[in-house]
Amino acid sequence: EAAVTQSPRSKVAVTGGKVTLSCHQTNNHDYMYWYRQDTGHGLRLIHYSYVADSTEKGDIPDGYKASRPSQENFSLILELASLSQTAVYFCASSPDRGVSNERLFFGHGTKLSVL
Amino acid sequence: GEQVEQRPPHLSVREGDSAFITCTYTDPNSYYFFWYKQEPGASLQLLMKVFSSTEINEGQGFTVLLNKKDKRLSLNLTAAHPGDSAAYFCAVRSSDSGYNKLTFGKGTVLLVSP
Numbered sequence: 001e002a003a004v005t006q007s008p009r010s011k012v013a014v015t016g017g018k019v020t021l022s023c024h025q026t027n028n029h030d031y032m033y034w035y036r037q038d039t040g041h042g043l044r045l046i047h048y049s050y051v052a053d054s055t056e057k058g059d060i061p062d063g064y065k066a067s068r069p070s071q072e073n074f075s076l077i078l079e080l081a082s083l084s085q086t087a088v089y090f091c092a093s094s095p096d097r098g099v100s101n102e103r104l105f106f107g108h109g110t111k112l113s114v115l
Numbered sequence: 116g117e118q119v120e121q122r123p124p125h126l127s128v129r130e131g132d133s134a135f136i137t138c139t140y141t142d143p144n145s146y147y148f149f150w151y152k153q154e155p156g157a158s159l160q161l162l163m164k165v166f167s168s169t170e171i172n173e174g175q176g177f178t179v180l181l182n183k184k185d186k187r188l189s190l191n192l193t194a195a196h197p198g199d200s201a202a203y204f205c206a207v208r209s210s211d212s213g214y215n216k217l218t219f220g221k222g223t224v225l226l227v228s229p
Contacts, residue, residue, distance in 0.1 A: 035219075040124070042204055042219040043159075059116075090158065103149065104217065106158040 003027060006091050006107035013114050019078040021110050023091030031094045032074035033058070033104065034066060036087040043090065049074055081114045088112070117142040117209040121220025129228055134192040136223045138205035141186065147208035148181055148188045149217065154201045162190075162203070195227045 004025045013019045025032065031050050035043040045058030047066035055066040063085060065077040078085055088111050092104040118141040128134045147166050151159040165181045165188075176199070180189040188205050202224050206217040 040221055042119075042121070042221040043206075044219075045217075103161050103164060104159075106160075108158045 004091055004093050004105050004107035006089075006110050008110060009108065010111040011113070013078075013081045013112065015082060015114055017081050019081045019085075019112065019114075021076040021078075021089055021091075021112070023074045023076075023107060024072055025074075025091075025093040025105070026072065027093055027095075027105065028071070029093035029095050029105070030071070032068065033092045033094075034064070034074070034076045035090045035092065036060070036085075037090060037109070038087050046076065046089075081112075083114050086112060086114045117145060117207060117218040119205065119207050119218050119220045121205055121223060123223060124221065125224050125226075127226045127228065128195050130196050131194050132227075134195045134199070134225055134227070136190045136203055136205075136225075138188045138207070138220045139186055140188070140207045140218075142207070142209040143183075143186065145186075145207045145209045149206040149208075150179060150188075150190050151204045151206060152201050153204065153222075159204065192225070195225070197227045197229055200225055200227045 007022045033048040034046040037043050044060050046064050047055050047058050049055045049068040052068050052071050055068050067075045088109045090109045091107040094104050121138045126134055149164045150162040152162045153159045163179050178191045192199055202222045204222045205220040208217055
């Protein structure tokens with residue numbers, strides 16, 4: 001089974017502070033994603049990457065940056081954390097976009113509280 | 116872009132009853148469909164994926180129906196038990212945009228009481 005590890009599992013941050021969420025996968029997957037989950041909104045895509053040293057904007061990228069220094073690692077950066085960014089963040093990975101490889105493998109999530 | 120509406124947002128059933136969750140989507144070119152299960156405090160786990168039109172897939176204790184004509188995806192948990200209590204999310208992959216983008220429904224929180 002694919003392994004996606006997120007750190008930290010939870011974090012409390014202050015408004016205006018910088019937050020970095022980390023994700024590590026050992027699956028040799030090309031694609032990695034950051035989603036946020038809010039009550040009543042399901043999961044929404046923030047950023048994704050399909051190759052190291054390259055990131056792409058998802059549906060709600062404002063206020064977030066992403067970094068993919070290697071195939072295994074994908075970080076989400078909140079330069080100036082805001083109250084509205086309180087949410088649970090999920091990292092996911094998937095193999096290339098071949099027809100047979102459509103599913104996502106999720107990490108356990110990071111609960112971020114911005115105060 | 117793709118819009119996915121999932122109903123109901125909350126569902127409470129007794130053990131042994133059926134639980135029925137439906138998602139409707141808007142992009143007629145969507146062609147991959149998924150159901151994920153999220154137990155409390157845990158991550159999302161794939162329950163089933165389907166990609167053929169008007170397909171019925173049976174898993175362990177559940178049935179998934181895809182009706183492309185109506186743009187509707189359904190999950191039916193037959194004879195639900197307390198271990199099925201979780202949040203369920205449908206996800207739809209829309210027309211090929213060059214990456215594995217999924218649009219998720221807002222989820223259904225299912226509670227199965229003994």
